[in-house]
Amino acid sequence: MKKIRCLIVEDEPIAQEIIETFIGRLPFLELVAKTNNVFEAYDELSRNAIDLIFCDIEMPQISGLEFLKSLPQRPQVVMTTAFHQYAHEGFELDVTDYLLKPIAFERFLRAVQKVKERFEAKEILGQRRQGNPEISLPKPPVEETGTPRSNAEEHIFVKEDGNLVKIQFTDIQYVEAMKDYVKIYVENRFIVTYLTMKKMEESLPSAMFARVHKSYIANLTKIKGISGNMLGLLSNVQIPIGMQYRESLLERLGHQIVVR
Structure with a gap:
């Protein structure tokens, strides 16, 4: 995989220096430019091919959020800020991750690994033959009463690189939407398949899985807690909760998890 070309948009000199240092530690990242204002960032994006933007939210004149909303074609974005209340709006913009200052290297590494996984998934999809039809997933077996079984040993088959892959429901951590594809995270890897989020949601047992965001489905048995x-x-791993899904999710979980 080619190096991921980075742009830092950060008005705090110390934070800018920390991000630059962290980028330099990782061989799959390349710093193309850094700037302390969004107007220079526009120029850099027009001159250079940028794959990833590290963008502060609290910027002079134009905020980082306004800057990102104004981009007709947005690279992957990792937001950096000292204020956690911006997380929801950031994820509505489909940012890859959200780093709270002061940024620790371990947390930075987790964020850029997500970026790297998205690029790897994109490369996999680009190598596939065009025109593969969406696979029809088998429905859960039906009891004599006509209701779907919720047996944890059941599974689905999805197509990956032209092959059918069997996935146990109990192995699925969560599912992430990628336009016309979904990324299914299992115990030790992820599977990218040509499938709509709606079709995926219908194919999973509702007793075990819940839509928690327009771009995410979570396995309820894999949840540790909720923070904001x-x-x-x-x-x-942390995934965002959409406002329209939060109430129903809390009702389903009851008091089984810690909410902060």
Whole structure:
């Protein structure tokens, strides 16, 4: 995989220096430019091919959020800020991750690994033959009463690189939407398949899975807790909770998890 070309848009000199240092530690990242204002950032984007923007929210004249909303074609974005209340709006813009200052290297690494996974998934999709039809997933077996079974040992088949892959429901951590594709995170890897989010949601047992965001489905048995608008999973991954899904999610979970 080619190096991920980065742009830092950050008006705090110390934060800018920390991000630059962290980028330099990772061989798959390349710093193309850094700036302390969005007007220079526009120029850099017009001159250079940028894959990833590290963008502060509290910027002079134009905020980072306004800057991102104004971009007709947005690279992947990792937001950086000292204020957690912007997380929900950031994820509505489909940012890859959200880093709270002061930024620790371990947390930075987790964020750029997400970026790297998205690029790897994009490369996989680009290598596939065009025109593969969406696979019809088998429906859960039906009991004599006509209601779907919720047996945890059941599974689905999805197409990956032209092959059918069997996935146990109990292995699925969460599902992420990628336009006409979905990324299914299992115990130790992810699977990218040509499938709509709606079709995926219909194919999973509702007793075990819940839509928590327009771009995410979570396995309820893998949830560790909720902090603000973020859902923590047992695998130490956090995914956003959409406002329209939060109330129903809390009702389903009851008092089984910690809400902060």
